[in-house]
Amino acid sequence: MKKISYRRLKVEDVECYKNIRLELLKQNPESFGSCFEEENGFSEQMWINRLSKKNVYTIGAFINNEIVGIAVNVLNPRKKMKHVATLNSMYVREAYRKLGIAQSLIKQVINFSKSNEVEIINLSVSSNNGNAIELYKKLGFRIYGEEKKAIKLNSTYIDLVLMNKELYV
Secondary structure, X not given: OOOEEEEEOOHHHHHHHHHHHHHHHHHOHHHOOOOHHHHHOOOHHHHHHHHHOOOEEEEEXXXXXXXXXXXXXXXXXXXXXXXXXXXXXXXXOHHHOOOOHHHHHHHHHHHHHHXXXXXXXXXXXXXXXXXXXXXXXXXXXXXXXXXXXXXXXXOEEEEEEEEEEEOOO
16 A cells, blocks of 8 residues: 655645646536636636635645645634634545545544634535545534535536534534
8 A cells, every 4th residue: 555645735736736626627527616617727826826825725645746635624714704614625536535535634624624723614515425425424524404406517406415513512
């Protein structure tokens, strides 16, 4: 088994970040609100800006210096809402699934959130992504709602399951 390392992505990682982000949008369009066609047209500065935001923690999973997964944690900058963060863009390349990488990425997000005095992590996941829903439940997230027809892919509607985890319960 190859050693898996995890680290926060920096501006210098913009190419690997861009590549895996576009891959996740292309490979799993039903799972994300953004689409490949839009983001593929982003300027280089737009990608750099995403990695430069102080309230956004983008973590990458690497094997032999190759990025194989990402998770993004967005801290809320509003004074009265700083206790809530959002987990976005959770993705592991298909060839590297079932190795515990997704679970480790989520744990990294949880630890980062705790170190920033976050009390609640919110996320949304496509209702047809049973594996992800089960993983989130295993890690203590609970379902608190559903957003009907949140994504429209061609003529198909996809519901989102809304989940959260209270960190200090």
